[in-house]
Amino acid sequence: MRYLPLTDDDRRAMLARIGAASVDDLFRDVPPAALSDATPGGGFDALPDHATEMAVERDLAALAARNTTAGSVPSFLGAGAYRHHVPAAVDHLIQRGEFLTAYTPYQPEVSQGTLQYLYEFQTQVALITGMEVANASMYDAATGVAEAAAMACRVTRRKRVLLSGRLHPHYRAATETFLRYTDIETEALDPDPMAVEDLIGRVNPGTACVVVQNPDFFGRLSDLAALADACHAEGALLIVAVAEPVSLGLVTPPGAMGADIVVAEGHAIGSPLNFGGPGVGLFATRKKFVRHMPGRLAGETVDEDGRRGWVLTLSTREQHIRREKATSNICTNSGLIALAWTIHMTLLGEAGFTKLARLNHMKAVELVEHLETVPNLKVVTPTFFNEVLVRLPGHGAAAIVETLAEKGLLAGVPLSRFYPTYPELADGLLVCATETTESADMAALAAALTEALR
Amino acid sequence: MRYLPLTDDDRRAMLARIGAASVDDLFRDVPPAALSDATPGGGFDALPDHATEMAVERDLAALAARNTTAGSVPSFLGAGAYRHHVPAAVDHLIQRGEFLTAYTPYQPEVSQGTLQYLYEFQTQVALITGMEVANASMYDAATGVAEAAAMACRVTRRKRVLLSGRLHPHYRAATETFLRYTDIETEALDPDPMAVEDLIGRVNPGTACVVVQNPDFFGRLSDLAALADACHAEGALLIVAVAEPVSLGLVTPPGAMGADIVVAEGHAIGSPLNFGGPGVGLFATRKKFVRHMPGRLAGETVDEDGRRGWVLTLSTREQHIRREKATSNICTNSGLIALAWTIHMTLLGEAGFTKLARLNHMKAVELVEHLETVPNLKVVTPTFFNEVLVRLPGHGAAAIVETLAEKGLLAGVPLSRFYPTYPELADGLLVCATETTESADMAALAAALTEALR
Amino acid sequence: IEEPLIFEQGHPDKCGVDLPEPADKPDRLGGLARSGPIGLPGLSEPEVVRHYTRLSQKNYAIDSGFYPLGSCTMKHNPRLNERLARLPGFADLHPFQPEATVQGALAVMHRLSAWLLGLTGMEAVALSPGAGAHGELCGMQAIRAALDARGDDGRRVVLVPDSAHGTNPATAALCGFRVRGIPGDARGRVDLAAFKAALDDGVAGVMLTNPNTCGLFETDILALSEAVHAAGAYFYLDGANFNAIVGRVKIADLGVDAMHINLHKTFSTPHGGGGPGAGPTVLSPALAPFAPLPYVVHDGAGYRLVEHVEGNARPFGRMKGFHGQFGVFVRALAYIMSMGRDGLHRASGDAVLNANYLLARLGEALTPSFEGPCMHEALFDDRFLKGTGVSTLDFAKAMLDEGFHPMTMYFPLVVHGAMLMEPTETESRDSLDAFCDAVLALAAKAKAGDAAFFTHAPRHTPRRRLDETRAARHPVLRWEPPAPTRAAE
Amino acid sequence: IEEPLIFEQGHPDKCGVDLPEPADKPDRLGGLARSGPIGLPGLSEPEVVRHYTRLSQKNYAIDSGFYPLGSCTMKHNPRLNERLARLPGFADLHPFQPEATVQGALAVMHRLSAWLLGLTGMEAVALSPGAGAHGELCGMQAIRAALDARGDDGRRVVLVPDSAHGTNPATAALCGFRVRGIPGDARGRVDLAAFKAALDDGVAGVMLTNPNTCGLFETDILALSEAVHAAGAYFYLDGANFNAIVGRVKIADLGVDAMHINLHKTFSTPHGGGGPGAGPTVLSPALAPFAPLPYVVHDGAGYRLVEHVEGNARPFGRMKGFHGQFGVFVRALAYIMSMGRDGLHRASGDAVLNANYLLARLGEALTPSFEGPCMHEALFDDRFLKGTGVSTLDFAKAMLDEGFHPMTMYFPLVVHGAMLMEPTETESRDSLDAFCDAVLALAAKAKAGDAAFFTHAPRHTPRRRLDETRAARHPVLRWEPPAPTRAAE
Known part of the structure; x- marks a missing residue:
């Protein structure tokens, strides 16, 4: 067994040193009734024995081959997961054993590598969101939004959370689930891609926070300044979720529009799609709220010789110190995906990040031009970054998507996947373009949709 | 340009410090007539400008997709290149930047990693070949055989080299080419898979060395002890080439049969096929010949504090010291492929290496059983490791191979690829099995051959 | 060698990627275009590769x-798992592709689920929790949902032993539960009598770690679980x-209702300097109906991803975006298939053997907190x-100079100056011996009175002891550009 | 931390791979089965990964x-190249697959050839040489073949400047040539008059490096090549x-008949601690017919790999097994496509700029051997x-302690105590400045008389100075099992 270094000789010698008769003897504190492996007929007999590396590789490669990869066909899927080109250097570096196989940096003297990149990550997140401080990551944006809502309640000492109907349905569901058994009430508006939401009118002195997304789930970009003002006037916080972090290279950041907490999904930068996970939640806020913030924080300090170094800090907020009074129960987060994110961001830099954002937007503008040639199709998102909602009047978008998938084209994400109980949304399709989308792909989509909608 | 760190500001400041007007000014020693880039209309105008990573990846991935990979179809190709399963740890480790991007270990104080693995490599090579010492690698077996023949001439102070007709035709060609303009004569026997060669009868007092391969190019395993005795009786050296290093886990090693120099192709262990290159030449000999040996050598010593360490040694044999009197002109060799080889060998160890060899042999025995069911086909190799020669009387093997390739089956290597001027070999086909060959593949081959030979 | 921050070496004109020109x-x-620069530094690719290579060289890791x-x-962490997770057929899949185009990915999730259920004997598994603490939340929310479903709203207390991880009480609090501590006994186990006494009809459930954080198997586990259920709790x-205990003990046989499984611990996916992990949570028949969305089912037509309530299921909600830590699932499945039934059984045996070997060898000079045998961890106190004037912390820092990562310190809280050592099954006897030799030598040194050696350790690490108080008092959590010098005036 | 040899930590019972049972x-x-054990050590996968990770940590590299x-x-060395070379469509190809199944691979070879010819203006290229020295052999064998073809058997002398790499004379000797040295002049160039004087009708050719090993462009290169050809030599x-000079000077315009190209230098494939490299060799129309086998041609039907003599070609033979260093070709092509015409032009300019910057800054304290501008290398002497009592070697060893790899020492042989520095275009100005600051500080220290600091350097490297004399006098080239202790007696 290739992963196990002990030989039978080792086991014998070690048992002798311990003074035990056998390895099984070391399990003598386990009640015999609970020892399945000792049961005649065995408790695990249905499970296969170990397999060679060659066999495992063959087996799982065969499963991988049963999937259609997004890169092998024209693909217009977004809805919170965006396919970008990741430079090869990123994956090479995150696979270095010293990063990959380290634990959370509890011993800072031998973890400066992890701590320094987390500090760089925190700074980059703060810069692009326009916020003052950021933490060292959450699992993903959905859980980040949930934690942000809870944090807003701690900050404001209020118990009411208002969720926009244009928030990613997974962010909404994760937030509702997270808060479900607390004393916090959540109110979520209906998803209505055609109307403008009146969130300002719903903010009142009981509101802890309003959660919106920008661009929103239907692709629309909005100016949030008035909403921020309204929140602040009532003593509430504005939480802004960003599903496509690349947008922050071109669009006014939430911080500049008055957001108090910004949560973004970082997955799109540095990582492949990975069927949606693992992602990385970016989480930024104002400095004055930092002690209410969940998650790990790397901070600067000096060592015994006076040299600059980094440590995990403000851990009195955290569960291992504060236990049931902690700001969150989060412990392991998304360190390695944060590393991938920060390496990709560092490769991009100011020039690359802003250019990548502009390139995405221009691809989407071009995509919309193509789509507008399709009869029977309406582009309904007026202002957007790289994704728009189209409606296919009289057609179920899901069926159209399946038809096109059979023809080797991943046309977009049908709204019905998220809103099965809203028949009026069944003709809605989210389509997205990134720097990986070619003009020929767009033309193919327009042609295929034209035919399908005939 | 992503690989270039200087900014225009940097360039300006640096030019000012240097006292030059422009970068072009630094090229003022180049005769203007030779400066193609300055020529109006330009000397390089036909060449494309730089491309994005995304574009290069897309372009080359498209070329890669135009090939049929050996792993995607049943494959029985050998003839000096053997497809084995390489554990993922091997490629992971050789990609560590400290190995991948280091130079030849000229500064031993900061190159102990490279030097220690070369020492481990040399020891492993010596052990499996049954020899006393080995060098730190040659480009490949073909060039290694050529260098071995030249070395034998230095050792014996003779000028005649005798090559078996059962030597890999590339090894033969590379040796003839290498020695072509020296004062060494080479005599090569005709390839005759059916006859037993009388090499012993050709050894005489002028012979510097005899070069044979085991298993030979047609797959046959032979006992070389009598040949070794005959060579030594005449003062000649016996050079044994090994194309499939895995065979050394099961077969009596050349050293135990009296070889004086052993050259093997290491490619099959640790590396993917890579369309044949880069490979790694394993080169081992007797201790008394070490100062005549080509190539780099890592040797043990101690540092100023008395701690064990390694250095490149015996470099007085080498070109950078000895110039035109060097044992070889070799400089850069195959360090990284040697590393892959030694990591794979270390993972295998005694138990794994011998088992892998046995597994290969048993796969070949099974393959022969399958082939013997094919009417009109003759297996002509009597004793073998994992490859045999079959004859398809009345058929051109090359045509059969192409027919089967169209059906998604890589059936083997036709002898005509190497011996186009020997029509009597046109019905010969080399077929090979390794641990990656499944019984179903063998049955498919037998069925396809049965149909093709009907 | 000092490595500056990217902000100190970058320049906005540099760029490590080439991109086509936008139309x-x-x-x-x-009108929502960003105005003004962001302030990001730019570096070329060579600088980026060297920067992060150098940073990595300041880390200790299981590989080193x-x-x-x-x-x-x-x-x-086997490299096979890394290779397989990167196959384009797994890595380049969008989470919202039509089901027909991702049958292989759904098969991975289904197969992993089957293994986790087979190894635990439980009824259902929720794959989506993002890490261990998230899995705890999943389990406790399922308990809360079950209580709600039976209309039992009087149970709001959760029993947690004093030796528990901090995540346990934090999680319980997130589910609206109050935590009631339960003490341990002199044998390092839950005090059965005290436990039973604490079980009243206000108790929703108990959160127990087993083997517990003292590295011991809870010998009364069957009695404990029986009492829990008898009291109407989970x-x-x-x-x-x-x-x-993997491959030896079926969790269901212990009377468990919910347990999270850290794929990044037991099933060997890399910890990555702090994640990503994954915390699939297995559930008993009582809790299975409440498992969160999404999950994978298999029917005649193939695999389906259930993303909305269907059938008799009563999911308590959705915990995470998309479908969970898919990349981690691939790694864990590759590991589990590689080890198999027999390999996992041997692994847990070797893990326990290695820990007992540490206990035996180090017990000569250190003070074991409880009598053995231990399970896969050996616990010592100070x-x-x-x-000697040497604290647990000092002792740990001295180990760094010997080339070893220290054990967990000051946890569990139930012993003084705790030193909790978990060698795992993938350490060789040579490795354990080298560690024991070094620790015994340090212990001798401490006893010989050389306190200053310890209090100023480490000396040979990339940094010496860092001032954590300063970091917390005056938090500097991001780089800021230096104040402009006023040379112009 | 010491890392034992695998032979000292392995055990024949351990194994880092699992294999199916053979039939x-x-x-x-x-009857030729091996008898008795081989003596190989066995290690589990965790031990192997840690061993080679630790060894790597003892290396200096361009990444660090x-x-x-x-x-x-x-x-x-860009990582894109590594990724592309590992695509199964390139890595998992057998060299003897039918041509129809490897059209993409042959296209790679053909495209790389086209680039190398475009950048040099030459007529043909032999891709197969395995490294630079092998490429030299290719070029010199082509010259020998051309001489033979014209029946010219009186020319057996090759002129080689005294400043040449050792491979030049070694290669010439392998082709049956005698070497005649030619001296340099005070400007660090070939002495044109001496060169012309040495050119007689016994001369087969000249081997010149340009820019030369003093880092200077041979200003008389056109006169030199004219004289060579006028004398009937190559x-x-x-x-x-x-x-x-890549992207700036076409080699054909210099009158060159053959030149090897180190793909692992100019075209950025990793050096790998000593290879594999590749040394494709470009040839003039005069030598092109003699290019070795194999080569790729393109005709209407697709790409063909020519492995045997055909048409009017008169190949001098075959230099290597299979088709050359294919994996290196993929990397080099990816690099060349990434850089393009404009990028290569800028790269050579930056490489020369960086070298001149070193020359300017270090020239303040070190002694440049010749007047500038230099090309991509700056040469100093001692x-x-x-x-000061400090030698070039001592000075270099002290640089190791500052975190820098030293320059090339004692080469070229034409200056005393040579220090040859090649920064390349991929170093930033910050990097050069840090290096210059450190070197200038060391120079000041040497001049201040602190010789012992240098003669005992390095101090902070994994090893201090190693005894090379002992290694050569009593060569220990492999591990041997320790002699059995005689405890039994």
């Missing part, structure tokens, strides 16, 4: 040495220490340092 | 720092320093160390 069309941003961090299960088992 | 059939070995090794062109250019 020059009118934008559709509705022994890492006996108790309760963290720092075992070898039994949550913290699965952090599953590696000690009695052996009494009067 | 148990009668063997077909003809500045590596200004003159004449070696240690530039950044002109071999050593391409080791091609990086200085005059600045005169009377």
